[in-house]
Amino acid sequence: MKHLLIILISILLLSSSPLFGQDTGVLFLREVNDNWGWFEDGDEDKYRKYVGYIKNGFPHGQGTMTYDVGNNYVGEWKDGLKNGQGTFTFPNGEKYVGEWENDYMNGQGTYTWSSGNKYLGEWKDGKKHGHGTYIFSDGDKYEG
Numbered sequence: 001m002k003h004l005l006i007i008l009i010s011i012l013l014l015s016s017s018p019l020f021g022q023d024t025g026v027l028f029l030r031e032v033n034d035n036w037g038w039f040e041d042g043d044e045d046k047y048r049k050y051v052g053y054i055k056n057g058f059p060h061g062q063g064t065m066t067y068d069v070g071n072n073y074v075g076e077w078k079d080g081l082k083n084g085q086g087t088f089t090f091p092n093g094e095k096y097v098g099e100w101e102n103d104y105m106n107g108q109g110t111y112t113w114s115s116g117n118k119y120l121g122e123w124k125d126g127k128k129h130g131h132g133t134y135i136f137s138d139g140d141k142y143e144g
Contacts (some may be wrong), residue, residue, distance in 0.1 A: 003120060013085055013111045020045045020046070023053070023054050023119060024051075024052060024053055024054065025040070025051075025054050026039060026040070026049065026050065026051050026113040027039065027049075027050045027057075027058075027059060028040070028041065028042025028043075028047040028048065028049055028050070029047060029048040029065075030042050030046075030047040030048070030049065036081060038050070038057055038058055038059070041052070044066070044068075045068065046068055047068060048063070048065055048066070048067050049062070049066045050063055050065045050066060050069055050077075051063060051064050051066075052064055052077065053077070055079075058077075058079050058080035059077035060074070060077055060078060060079060061076065061077060061078050062076060062077075063075075063076075063077050065082075069088065069091070070090075070091035070094055071088065071091065072088070073086055073087070073089075074086060074087050075087060075088075075100065076100070081100075081101055081102050081103040081144055082100040082103050082104075083101055083102065084099070084100060084108070085098070085100070085102075086098075086099075086100050088105075091106065091113060092114045093114040094111070094112060094113050094114050095111070095112050096111045096112075097109060097110050097112075097121075098110055098123065099123070104123075104124075104125045104126040105126050105127075106123055106124055106125065106126075107122070108121070108122060108123075109121075109123050115137055116134045116136075116137030117134065117135065117136050117137050118132050118134070119135075120132060120133045121135070129142075131144070132144065
């Protein structure tokens, strides 16, 4: 009886989990007939490749996008868009670590340039917005 109760509780917990109903897999973001979409097939040397949780044919949950030009995003997704916490890395070493909303840097985040300069602060629609701090590679700071 005790084992049956544990099994029932486990089933209830799993069915209420945000990952229930989601699969993991691979999707490619590519253009077909002038429209961008997510597809299960594609050439990773030509298209953006997503590996992670998928819901209704879209990235949804934790996943990684590798871009054909060398960029990389690791983080949260919602309905096929970067949404939540994530890290975007560029081939030249520049990096953004922070919050995303609807595919844009939004909220708190840190952008580090290959020179070593950093901006820590607020972002809105992919642009620095509101209060932030620049930290230069020589240690100087500017707040505003």
